[in-house]
Amino acid sequence: MVIKKPNEIKSSEITDEQTYLSRRNFIRAGLLAGTTLATTGVYRFLNPPPPKPFITAEIQDVTKPTDFQTTEKLNTFEEITNYNNYYEFSTSKTAVARQAENFITRPWTIEVGGLVRKPKTFDIEELLKFGQEERIYRFRCVEGWSMVIPWIGFSLKTLLDKVEPLGTAKYVAFETLYDSKQMQSSFSAGIDLPYVEGLRLDEALHPLTILATGLYGKQMPNQNGAPIRLIVPWKYGFKSIKSIVKINLTSSEPPTTWNIAAPSEYGFYSNVNPNVRHPRWSQATEKRIGEYTRRETLLFNGYADEVGKLYEGMDLKRFL
Numbered sequence: 463m464v465i466k467k468p469n470e471i472k473s474s475e476i477t478d479e480q481t482y483l484s485r486r487n488f489i490r491a492g493l494l495a496g497t498t499l500a501t502t503g504v505y506r507f508l509n510p511p512p513p514k515p516f517i518t519a520e521i522q523d524v525t526k527p528t529d530f531q532t533t534e535k536l537n538t539f540e541e542i543t544n545y546n547n548y549y550e551f552s553t554s555k556t557a558v559a560r561q562a563e564n565f566i567t568r569p570w571t572i573e574v575g576g577l578v579r580k581p582k583t584f585d586i587e588e589l590l591k592f593g594q595e596e597r598i599y600r601f602r603c604v605e606g607w608s609m610v611i612p613w614i615g616f617s618l619k620t621l622l623d624k625v626e627p628l629g630t631a632k633y634v635a636f637e638t639l640y641d642s643k644q645m646q647s648s649f650s651a652g653i654d655l656p657y658v659e660g661l662r663l664d665e666a667l668h669p670l671t672i673l674a675t676g677l678y679g680k681q682m683p684n685q686n687g688a689p690i691r692l693i694v695p696w697k698y699g700f701k702s703i704k705s706i707v708k709i710n711l712t713s714s715e716p717p718t719t720w721n722i723a724a725p726s727e728y729g730f731y732s733n734v735n736p737n738v739r740h741p742r743w744s745q746a747t748e749k750r751i752g753e754y755t756r757r758e759t760l761l762f763n764g765y766a767d768e769v770g771k772l773y774e775g776m777d778l779k780r781f782l
């Protein structure tokens with residue numbers, strides 16, 4: 463196990479807690495005194511919970527296609543599973559793992575419908591039998607931090623092909639489970655729940671877009687969106703919706719959680735773009751978790767060769 467030096471923990475906790483506070487302040491400012499939040503932040507910074515191991519089953523028969531690898535250093539399992547955004551469980555990144563520890567993910571189904579020829583409800587056990595591949599992707603949160611994560615999963619296209627989208631289908635809408643017995647309220651989370659997201663159909667069908675069922679060779683840890691979540695590596699992390707129970711094909715652009723929460727700050731597209739500022743901070747650089755200096759953020763998170771074509775003729779400063 464990696465034991466972090468105390469000063470290492472402190473510097474990252476300070477930066478990240480501040481970013482987290484500033485992201486949430488839009489909605490909380492009027493509800494709670496800033497000092498309450500600041501005190502919580504200081505408390506968490508002085509008392510970071512220890513990383514704990516999460517045991518999930520190995521996934522068998524994972525192939526490793528050469529086109530989806532990277533030579534960049536991977537983030538550790540400990541980093542990936544103890545620094546999370548999953549507001550249904552907690553708005554503190556370091557508390558999500560513990561809060562989601564007992565999340566029940568069996569039985570689990572995804573209902574796929576809307577503008578399709580063959581609507582179908584898929585059982586998770588069936589989805590886990592779709593050819594599982596390792597996909598090592600950069601992952602960039604809109605807050606300005608990033609990781610490199612060895613996901614396991616399959617192309618979303620594999621699933622969409624089975625339901626046969628109609629010609630009128632132009633978008634794909636996704637929904638996370640909302641269970642008030644296992645999750646906190648929308649009020650506590652500060653965002654509307656259930657969490658919803660969406661993609662244009664061509665984005666959803668792109669070979670880089672996956673439904674992830676695990677990471678580091680194991681089934682998906684609860685805090686990372688068990689048992690199955692979306693990964694769209696060229697978009698800000700909030701597009702990568704967790705613990706999906708519904709997929710709906712639609713003719714018009716579906717509503718998305720962070721756009722509903724703060725429409726002037728988060729758009730439908732949310733492609734990683736160093737040249738377009740968030741209204742309250744620059745997106746030109748990012749902090750790779752585990753590194754000490756910030757690095758340059760890449761257009762489309764470094765996937766411009768693969769996905770640039772999807773946005774030809776679109777003004778990226780307008781379609782946020």
Ligand SMILES: Nc1nc2c(c(=O)[nH]1)N[C@H]1C(S)=C(S)[C@@H](COP(=O)(O)O)O[C@H]1N2
Pocket residue numbers: 542545546547548549550602603604638657685686687698699700701702703704705
């Ligand atoms: N249902 C749901 N999905 C979610 C979120 C969330 O709060 N709820 N957070 C998003 C954000 S902001 C990020 S950065 C990623 C974080 O994924 P990770 O914890 O696996 O790194 O999940 C995204 N998907």
Ligand SMILES: [Mo]
Pocket residue numbers: 547602603604605698699700
């Ligand atoms: Mo994020």
